[in-house]
Amino acid sequence: MTGYASVQLAMAPEAEGRAGSARRLGLEIRSVNSRFLDLSLRLSDELRAQEPALRALLTQQLKRGKVEVRAFVDTDESAALAEPTPRLLQRLGAVQDAVRSWLPDAAPLTVAEALRLCANAGAPAQDWSAPMLELAQRALDDMVAAREREGERLAAMLQDRLAQLRALARQAAPLVPQLVEQQRQRFMERWREAMQLAEGTAVPEAAQDRALSEATAFAIRIDVAEEITRLQSHLDEIERLLKKGGEVGKRLDFLIQELHREANTLGSKSAAMDLTRISVDMKVLIEQMREQVQNIE
Template identity: 60%
Template structure:
């Protein structure tokens, strides 16, 4: 299912110093998911947090089972309020480096404020608490994503129940037509055989009559769709039960949708009347709609 969620927080615990808090590094975690039959996870991490990749994959796999998921992490060293304030140690080290360079290159221009800020932002060390903060924010984002996917799942479930109800109506309409079509085809087959035998001046013997009746019956059985209609109804019952039950039912529903499609194809191939053919086409349309949406459920 599709969904989006994000979480933002500081890398280190908040302090009472508002100035220090505004310049503290922070993390932003974004999780996006789109439809997919299996779990396909892509991670977008800054180099400083690559070591957390195995733990992040484990976190996502424990919460999600299906979908194409992208987890993106951004490390804002300056914090959400602006640039990080360099420490005195960083400025002293930068000044010492400048003195060493200018000792060998007296013509080198001194560092500007912008140069000093850019260097300290780029080479700032990631705090040791970054790993724990990243996992905590990831849990928050995944929880929000699951809530969004659950809301979409309720809408999809209602739509699937509606399509299954329409499919059941088509099955019920076809059930009384099946034996009628079989009997009509049987009578038509008998009539044609008698006409062919009469044209050939064949002897009207009891053995021949029995052979003709057996052939007509065998043909009628070949076009009987009662078994396909029974299986279609059983699959619809099972899918409705799974939707009411909830939980991780996406793959089972996907399998049942494939079985529905197979039975509907057989029904259309064996159909011996125009009305049954029309109903089988309607069933295929509904089943295709069900198959498309079932793949979105987890």
């Protein structure tokens, strides 16, 4: 299911154990529909070491969706810049000269790059593990809440399709006995016609039995009571899972496949246009459900 969340956490210089401007840790997470879990992480250089822990957190709480996570560290540009010392600038210039002596085509440092390098020089490495996991959990909670709201809308849509399928099953149930009776009458009429044409000649006594046997075989061939019963059973199970909630996506996938199988069998046994129409209408509704169920976690 789809979802989006964006959270930020301000990190004061004192909290980082260093001088300089305040920094802000930001994280965005978005999810779009997918049958499987597909993670894509885009982390700034300072946060790359946190990728394993972040990936473990995501896989623990998410089961489906194409999930993209972007995490970054921003420096508050409005804060006052610390003036680099002459000794630090001299050292930076010496390093640049050494690099350009070997790489004469290298571009010279800009003022912004020099300020950034001086600000980071000698600073202790920041441990982002705790704030990163805290921020990721907040973002996950927000996104899961958004997905739950979408799940409620999907459940309402599926309940509507279930009601329509039940109505079609009720329409199909009385059609089969009517078709069987019509076919029995047709066989008996043919038998009587054969008897009239055979007046004055010996007609095998087994003729009527043969006609009744063919009518019985036809009734067995077009009987869809079993398919309708199984279809209704699958509908009951889908409704139960929707009310239960939780991680039901894969079970719903399987039940939708079984619904499609029963609707196909119903169509293949069809001996009347009304039954064929019901089978087609069922398959349309089931396909609409399949498209949405594949996205449910």
